[in-house]
Amino acid sequence: MVNLVLVSHSPSLAAGVAELARAMTQQSSIVIATSAGTGDPSNPLGTNPEDIQRAIEAAYSDDGVLVLMDLGSALIGAEMALESLPDDRRAKVRLCEAPMIEGAIAAAVQASLGGTLDQVMHEALGALAAKAIHLGHEVSAPTSMSIVAPTIGAQLLEIKIENRLGLHARPAALFVQTAARFKSDISIARASYEAKRVNAKSINAVASFGVRQNEVIRISADGSDAAEALSALKSLIEAKFGEDREPIEPARPIESKPIAPAVAGELIGIAASPGIVIGPAAPIRFAEPKIDRHAIDDPSAEWKRLDAALSAVRAATQQLRLNVARAANDYEAAIFDAHLMFLDDPELIEVARTAIYTERINAEAAWRTVIDRSVTAFEAIDDPYLRARAADVADIGRQVLSQLSGQVSRIVLPHAGILIAVDLAPSDTARLDRSKVLGICTERGGPTSHSAILARTLGIPAVVGLGASIMNVAAGASLIIDGQSGQVWIDPSADLIAQYTTRMKDWQSAREVTRQSSTSPAITRDGQSIEVVANIGSVTDARVAIENGADGVGLLRTEFLFLDRSTAPTEDEQYAAYRSIAEVMGQRPVIVRTLDVGGDKPLPYLDLGREENPFLGQRAIRLCLNRPELFKTQLRAILRASVGHNLKIMFPMIAEVSEVCRARELLNDSRAELKVKNIPVADLIEIGIMVEIPAAALLAEAIAPKIDFFSIGTNDLTQYTLAAERGNRNVAHLQDALHPAVLRQIQTTVRAAQVAGKWVGVCGELAGDPLAVPILIGLGVRELSMASASIPQAKQIIREWTQSDAAALAAKAVNLASAEAVRQLVS
Numbered sequence: 001m002v003n004l005v006l007v008s009h010s011p012s013l014a015a016g017v018a019e020l021a022r023a024m025t026q027q028s029s030i031v032i033a034t035s036a037g038t039g040d041p042s043n044p045l046g047t048n049p050e051d052i053q054r055a056i057e058a059a060y061s062d063d064g065v066l067v068l069m070d071l072g073s074a075l076i077g078a079e080m081a082l083e084s085l086p087d088d089r090r091a092k093v094r095l096c097e098a099p100m101i102e103g104a105i106a107a108a109v110q111a112s113l114g115g116t117l118d119q120v121m122h123e124a125l126g127a128l129a130a131k132a133i134h135l136g137h138e139v140s141a142p143t144s145m146s147i148v149a150p151t152i153g154a155q156l157l158e159i160k161i162e163n164r165l166g167l168h169a170r171p172a173a174l175f176v177q178t179a180a181r182f183k184s185d186i187s188i189a190r191a192s193y194e195a196k197r198v199n200a201k202s203i204n205a206v207a208s209f210g211v212r213q214n215e216v217i218r219i220s221a222d223g224s225d226a227a228e229a230l231s232a233l234k235s236l237i238e239a240k241f242g243e244d245r246e247p248i249e250p251a252r253p254i255e256s257k258p259i260a261p262a263v264a265g266e267l268i269g270i271a272a273s274p275g276i277v278i279g280p281a282a283p284i285r286f287a288e289p290k291i292d293r294h295a296i297d298d299p300s301a302e303w304k305r306l307d308a309a310l311s312a313v314r315a316a317t318q319q320l321r322l323n324v325a326r327a328a329n330d331y332e333a334a335i336f337d338a339h340l341m342f343l344d345d346p347e348l349i350e351v352a353r354t355a356i357y358t359e360r361i362n363a364e365a366a367w368r369t370v371i372d373r374s375v376t377a378f379e380a381i382d383d384p385y386l387r388a389r390a391a392d393v394a395d396i397g398r399q400v401l402s403q404l405s406g407q408v409s410r411i412v413l414p415h416a417g418i419l420i421a422v423d424l425a426p427s428d429t430a431r432l433d434r435s436k437v438l439g440i441c442t443e444r445g446g447p448t449s450h451s452a453i454l455a456r457t458l459g460i461p462a463v464v465g466l467g468a469s470i471m472n473v474a475a476g477a478s479l480i481i482d483g484q485s486g487q488v489w490i491d492p493s494a495d496l497i498a499q500y501t502t503r504m505k506d507w508q509s510a511r512e513v514t515r516q517s518s519t520s521p522a523i524t525r526d527g528q529s530i531e532v533v534a535n536i537g538s539v540t541d542a543r544v545a546i547e548n549g550a551d552g553v554g555l556l557r558t559e560f561l562f563l564d565r566s567t568a569p570t571e572d573e574q575y576a577a578y579r580s581i582a583e584v585m586g587q588r589p590v591i592v593r594t595l596d597v598g599g600d601k602p603l604p605y606l607d608l609g610r611e612e613n614p615f616l617g618q619r620a621i622r623l624c625l626n627r628p629e630l631f632k633t634q635l636r637a638i639l640r641a642s643v644g645h646n647l648k649i650m651f652p653m654i655a656e657v658s659e660v661c662r663a664r665e666l667l668n669d670s671r672a673e674l675k676v677k678n679i680p681v682a683d684l685i686e687i688g689i690m691v692e693i694p695a696a697a698l699l700a701e702a703i704a705p706k707i708d709f710f711s712i713g714t715n716d717l718t719q720y721t722l723a724a725e726r727g728n729r730n731v732a733h734l735q736d737a738l739h740p741a742v743l744r745q746i747q748t749t750v751r752a753a754q755v756a757g758k759w760v761g762v763c764g765e766l767a768g769d770p771l772a773v774p775i776l777i778g779l780g781v782r783e784l785s786m787a788s789a790s791i792p793q794a795k796q797i798i799r800e801w802t803q804s805d806a807a808a809l810a811a812k813a814v815n816l817a818s819a820e821a822v823r824q825l826v827s
């Protein structure tokens with residue numbers, strides 16, 4: 001541990017400061033030695049170099065000693081004492097110019113947390129910032145750009161920044177990442193103005209420094225690997241941070257202000273939810289969490305809370321980066337590096353921590369102050385591009401505040417319009433205010449990404465995977481979106497608006513007609529009855545399902561209860577949610593799918609660790625079997641809600657017979673636990689599995705005796721069969737579930753089920769595809785579960801077919817060679 005020495009003219013001052021610093025470090029074993037006064041009663045105030053040397057020896061640690069002095073002879077005495085130390089010890093002792101009281105407290109806190117000598121020194125030097133922030137005074141430089149001193153003897157490199165946008169977010173992130181790989185102290189200044197030099201390992205400092213194209217910077221590196229550090233930074237700058245290989249495209253924060261004028265014309269994306277809408281563009285905004293400021297008793301507990309929140313947001317951002325890198329490319333994903341850098345920024349974190357320890361305020365208030373100052377610093381920069389980075393800091397800041405306060409960051413739309421976003425987390429989509437969201441356009445996402453599914457559930461027309469240009473549309477610009485063809489028109493002509501207004505009205509009235517007949521059952525012309533049920537995620541969806549004539553619920557995605565929280569919902573919370581859905585559905589069947597998180601639905605509070613391929617990782621039943629308590633809590637809640645209703649339980653992502661057996665065991669245990677407490681449970685509950693991994697389809701014969709029904713999840717079954725990730729627009733052409741390879745697995749499953757006397761449904765998006773409906777019923781599927789908005793049309797299609805014609809069609813389809821050929825056959 002780094003220890004401290006306090007040198008003062010006054011023994012009582014030194015003792016008082018030491019007492020204060022020790023009080024801040026609580027149980028820490030930090031040594032704070034003092035050297036103060038002359039020892040001469042007639043002239044007590046002064047310093048004595050020999051005594052200072054004694055104090056340094058007393059505090060000596062191989063981790064280092066930081067010496068803080070008051071003034072005048074204290075400095076000279078300390079320098080003399082340093083001179084008289086043996087060489088090896090002298091290297092471990094630093095004299096620090098920080099103000100003694102604030103510096104000692106900040107340094108002691110940092111040392112007690114195990115900081116290195118550099119970190120302790122840095123902390124001491126920044127100690128006045130928190131005081132200035134508290135008093136609302138200007139700090140000599142914004143905290144995100146605190147000035148650092150060049151070190152004598154440091155190695156220097158002068159180099160021109162040639163990137164068109166200067167050291168903006170992405171190069172700044174790469175610069176800081178590279179600098180951080182080296183132990184040396186590294187700082188930058190403009191070659192023309194050495195007085196303003198900032199820490200090169202701080203993203204805030206580097207990005208808000210505002211270096212523009214053709215400016216020459218002077219990089220200083222001091223330490224054992226200084227030469228290597230400068231050479232790495234030189235290569236990076238000479239390679240223009242890799243940007244000359246790519247078109248220069250402004251980095252986009254998740255929550256971005258429009259940074260370019262509205263583009264005109266037509267964009268083609270992926271049709272995700274049918275319908276035509278004409279309306280104003282509404283780029284998304286998130287509501288700020290409400291934060292209060294209050295005094296706290298236990299700063300270390302408060303700091304731990306902030307640290308944990310930073311880690312959780314960091315993990316979620318890393319996962320997002322990984323997903324984007326896979327779905328798009330590494331270059332696009334690099335924007336998240338800037339977000340990660342903000343989260344790791346030593347300047348931001350140190351100021352927040354100092355505020356917690358020295359001002360004894362809650363973590364939320366400390367973090368909010370730091371973020372607000374940083375945002376202000378970015379907003380004050382001349383360069384409009386760099387100014388836009390304020391949104392990155394605000395976004396990351398908001399995520400940490402939401403995590404800390406447990407408040408969900410809600411999307412707010414000031415007026416009704418067509419929502420524009422980079423992508424929407426399933427939980428964001430689930431909480432959309434339907435009355436304001438007329439349509440959805442996203443830059444990323446594929447046809448079966450969860451946000452697309454939810455848009456369909458809510459009956460909101462949507463086009464996804466539109467690419468970067470959609471983010472340049474200004475708020476309020478006029479848009480037409482066609483969720484059937486995937487076309488989006490920006491600032492359309494009056495003629496085009498007139499044309500689409502007619503089509504929109506035709507679509508609305510056709511939908512009304514099918515809706516009216518949707519409450520009657522769907523029976524083929526030769527008398528085969530097919531259950532047409534809904535995929536839902538909430539009680540609101542359940543009501544929408546009834547409005548659309550659903551015969552029940554074929555898939556209740558329970559994971560939406562678990563998302564965007566800081567802890568898992570309790571048994572009672574889950575019970576209340578399942579119960580209210582069951583009540584809306586009355587006696588209609590409701591298939592409750594157990595927790596399916598992981599993949600593209602990470603849960604930071606479960607601490608799943610980083611996975612290179614989360615879709616092939618600890619997802620759904622795999623996670624639940626590894627966390628029996630989490631799983632049984634959910635099972636007990638479902639069992640309790642089953643009383644008086646027709647609930648069925650379904651396990652997702654089954655790959656092996658043993659998983660079914662283990663899941664059933666845990667279900668039996670949960671039932672027994674309730675029984676012991678005399679809590680009622682329905683006697684007969686059907687148990688099924690999702691067939692969404694090819695292994696389950698191929699082993700359907702072995703699984704069938706263990707269950708009551710199969711429900712085929714064509715979204716995942718397609719992604720795993722075709723090895724084409726469902727959210728990845730680059731492989732969207734491979735994500736067609738009408739592929740014969742998928743149809744054959746449905747056929748295998750149905751045959752195995754029929755032998756065992758079980759039934760088969762389909763709950764993937766294919767079930768609601770009008771072209772797929774006859775093929776699925778022809779293959780022997782007896783239940784189709786889909787987005788509520790698709791139910792009326794699906795029922796109408798079923799009524800137009802006979803089972804035998806459909807079977808003949810399906811027999812041909814499975815023998816074709818491509819999804820395209822199947823589509824041609826049906827249409």
Ligand code: PEP
Pocket residue numbers: 555557596692712713714715716717763764765
């Ligand atoms: C599926 O995979 O087809 C399915 C219905 O489950 P989810 O989309 O929730 O993964």
Ligand code: MG
Pocket residue numbers: 652692713715716
């Ligand atoms: Mg699935």
